[in-house]
Amino acid sequence: MEYVTLGKTGLKISRMGFGGIPIQRIDADGTKKLMKMLVEKGLNYIDTARGYTVSESFIGEGIEGMRDRFVLATKSMSRTKEAMAKDIDISLENLRTDYIDLYQVHNPNMEQLLTVIGEGGALEALKEAKEAGKIGHIGITVHSLEVFEKALEMDWVETIMFPYNIVERQGEELIHKCSEKNIGFIDMKPLAGGAIEDGRLALRFVCANPDVTVVIPGMYDVSEIEKNMEAVEDVSELTAEELEAMEKVRKQLGTNFCRRCNYCQPCTVGINISGCFLFQGYLDRYGLEDWAKDRYGAMAVKAGACVECGACETRCPYNLPIRQMLKKCAEEFGA
Template identity: 65%
Template sequence: MQYVELGRTGLKISRLGFGGIPIQRIDQPGTKALLKAAHEAGINYIDTARGYTVSEAWIGQSLEELGLRDQFVLATKCRALTKAEMQQQLALSLENLRTDHIELYQLHNPSLQDLEQILAPGGALEALLEARDAGVVGHIGVTAHLAAVFEKALEVPEFETIMFPYNIVEQQGAELIERCAKAGKAFIDMKPLAGGAIEDGRLALRYVLSNPGVTVAIPGMAAPEELAQNVQAAENTGALTPEEEDACSRVRKALGTQFCRRCNYCAPCSVGIQIPNVFLFQGYLNRYGLADWGRSRYASLPVKASACVQCGACEPRCPYNLPIRQMMKKAAQDFGE
């Protein structure tokens, strides 16, 4: 296992982390077994979130029962915008994770407007800074799905880490990853397998980890065979072979006509549909094995896919020429609304 510094935090972590989203579909004993195996394989970085239902609690209980809390760097996140909300959410994270400190606490996928509130007086950042001064939080980061938020986060000195999607098919953050490294911020790669759309997990992780700008990749794991495959893929972080490059090209061609990269160039929708979020939640429904969670996230959208009037204004804006109208029909069918 390769280990690197997490930006300028002083923390030394494995380049392969443990993504805690999919454990929602197993149970706490299964989580405990996975974390034991992850530790034995040399993984020492765990990613979870307040929004991942039971993930924090099962991870916390498992680490306590295994006696391994101090062997892992814990990273979690929440969507709080105000100081009061963050104080409440942080307290819940500490309780769930059964710990008195969390190495990395992140603002979870704020919009540009959300970020303004977070950074303003009385915003969530105030609570995290106070928690950091008190030793409850070690470091502060942010996660994003939109390149504009990633770019803005680069300008915020308090953010020591930035998490963003990057994989064989999602390249909208490639240039920003380089800027992240130059700014001394760690880059945490979410969705290295494109939410399960890339079937060859070994190739997907080889591609991501061959980029020296990627500090750590956090593929979701819910089965021992997934863990073993990911560990094996992380053993070689050198440059891709010509054969692997060709294989990556084939993956791009296969997914290029059907995969949303969440660049948001399709916006604004004429009826207010959050197009990238529809496709993101559809991925949880169909690929991650998290149907209930995908449906609950989709239910929170103010305008559903069925509201699409098929005007087609979004399609010329898509740099990947996605058939968005057709894809929106399929999403409406999948969710039933």
């Protein structure tokens, strides 16, 4: 595994890190096994978040006795000083450590970013925690280009995390600026939230870009770690076949697709929004009609139940026309 420097933090990390979102699907014992495997394989970068329910605490338990083998990164949605200070302490407790290497402001929109940097904002707590030695570095995770651009101008920002993959290349120019400014670029959603089925192809694409410091595919299975490592360790040039396959993925997915981040939840009437789109994808794109219909049929609340209140759309960082998309989903599944 190649090791790189995470921008101005100076942290030495593996080019592939561990994305901690899917840990929510497994238990503490399963997480322990994964953490041991990371050590064996030389992966030392772990990304989690206060918002990923049990992720921080499972990881904390899983790395007990091995803390020094990892660079730990987490994040919080808190925007005020008081709330952020509280969250940093909770993260430290969950992760069973007295020091977190990188603490990130989690996905603020422009208005929230201004609160974060304003008087009494979360940044004050982060700077105090840094001075107190509770955290080592401060970063930010973003979904919008506008906030990305703004973050590039802020001198406290040591790392930026943004989605970048075969079908989401809108950040390419700004990602290049990160490398010019020595800001570590952390790539989230290399598989477009699971929409890109071919994980190897997806990781080959991301790692072919030298501006990407580290890629953090979400993983919850030992075999996934092995497969993903193999793709990241293959540093050969992309072949004509691979480039062609990437073009095919772009044509299949377009731009209006769900990344399964679930920021749109909860739905007013209990629809599992990303679940609907997932099964629809299997129906439309992957020719798994019976399987998709079966799984969709088992959902308690179907797309057709949408009352079009629009609450979900205000929360979707990709501004997806969820109501319209659910209508189409209901038509295709007939419910």
